[in-house]
Amino acid sequence: MKSKKKAGRVALYVVLILYAFITLYPFLWMVAASFKPLREIVGGNMSLISENMTLDNYTTIFGHSSLFPRWFLNSLFVATVGTVINVFINSMAGYSLSCLNYPGRNKIHHALLLLMMIPGQVLLIPNYLLLKEFGMLDSYMALILPAAANIGNIFLMRQFFMNFPHDVAEAAEIDGLNRYGVFFRIAMPLARPTIATTAIFGFMGFWNAFTAPMLYIKTDTKYTLTLGLQSFQSQNAGTMWNQVMAAACISVVPIIIIYLIFNKFFLVGLRMDGEK
């Protein structure tokens, strides 16, 4: 019995380590290739470490003639502004749907549930035409505005505020805060953990978005990182894998840093996701 059990445990670790390797392998290659000269990468050298390790790829993509730094800042700008706007719009709507009473509230709630059913894909064409009509194509507005509110996150905030104690609000009002103050000074700070979760996933969504920038942005100085990466790759005459890999590395780093810092919020968010 004992040896059978032991074999089982060994098998568990074999599976774990094997899959960890499968997951990490492409990333290891990305990092390794980003420090290698191109000629070595395409030469079929299998070792991840090389004697000719160089920072040249990074200095090139951050160099004067490169648009890469610009793309990085564009992504940072769109993701930050988009996330901040989302946090306010979603938590205000969530608060409104849970803590305030007014006619038509349930109707709006049901309408939102209905809208949530519509797959995003079918909206791409009409959104494109609407943005064109508004004159917003090829601007950051096109990336931020259609994604400025998120129904899933509104319901998440609503869920949180359902438990917001009403007497706290009343006490605060007696202390001289008006009803808007109650929300911004008391309710929102209390909701920080939930807001953090939605903000992290929101930021990640903006940062990693590909379809929207690809459809709406035409000028290369306005590209986001994801779009820039793709254009880097598809440039004719032999891909500069070394530089592309360095660029890919830089694009992944911010999210990994956020992940390491806010790890616990990720787990919360995922549980919610899984239980949708």
Next chain:
Amino acid sequence: MPSGSPQPTAVPAVSKRPRHTKRQLQEWRQGYVFLLPAVIILGIFIGISAIFVIYLSFCKVNLFTNSYSFVRLDNYLRLFQDEYARTALLNSLKFSVVVVPCQTIIALVIASVLNSKIRGKTFFRAVYFLPTLTSSSALTIIFMFMFSVTGPINTILINMGVLPEGGGINFLNNPAVALQVIMVMNIWSTVPQYTTMYLASLQDLPASLYEAADIDGAGTFEKFKSITIPYLKPITTYVLLTGIIGTLQMFDQAYIFSNGSGGPANSTLTVSLMVYRYAFGTTNAMGYASTIAIVLALVIMAVSLIAEKLNAAEKWY
């Protein structure tokens, strides 16, 4: 969600007079003001857009002259004789048939292993999660590099003697294997998301079941077979349906891989990519593209309705 739960307001629920207090009116106003931005955004970019796309699906759109002419059911009828659409549908089906079972099985195995008593759980979980953090464009580019003619995969195959020296396969330009590469990439990048779904469900599995099996002397594999898998049956159905929806909507990876062309030789043309090509390609067929998008959306909504139903049933169980 107790949406009908009593609201502890200071105002008495049954008021004799229909007049509203000043306080109440202020609350109404705040309610509308707070909801307004969300309603405007969602109303325009989801609500109006959805109605607009239905209208478009009955139209012939000319983007250059900005004119829409009503063509009744022409777009829907055209769908039935479209070779290109048939190719895309076939590719998407192939894709789903391979990817969905693979991602489900791998996620199930990984989740149950992670859920057992092992050391370094946090580390492994963090590693497995990495693909979820990475953008589809970075992922796709890494995989394109891995599978390029002189890339690591070909080198491994040559070193192992599977391929002759200098006989690397051009995975990216070979219609016979291009879609398979995207399948591998997609499985690799979606497993973490389903693993987390399974993990969430496994956390509720009563430990007493395993303890009882331990007393009976069951091995790891037997426990997996006769406790874990049956317990996870409902969530597995949900994972499968979510997987189907995900694969039907797969766009970014195919787009980047083929640089938007669906090539080589339409081998990576998925349904979503076809919609893109009809709408934004040179064909100028936005009306017809809307029609396809709607049909796809209806299929997706039907699948997710079933998923929701099953998921709800499981919760009440």
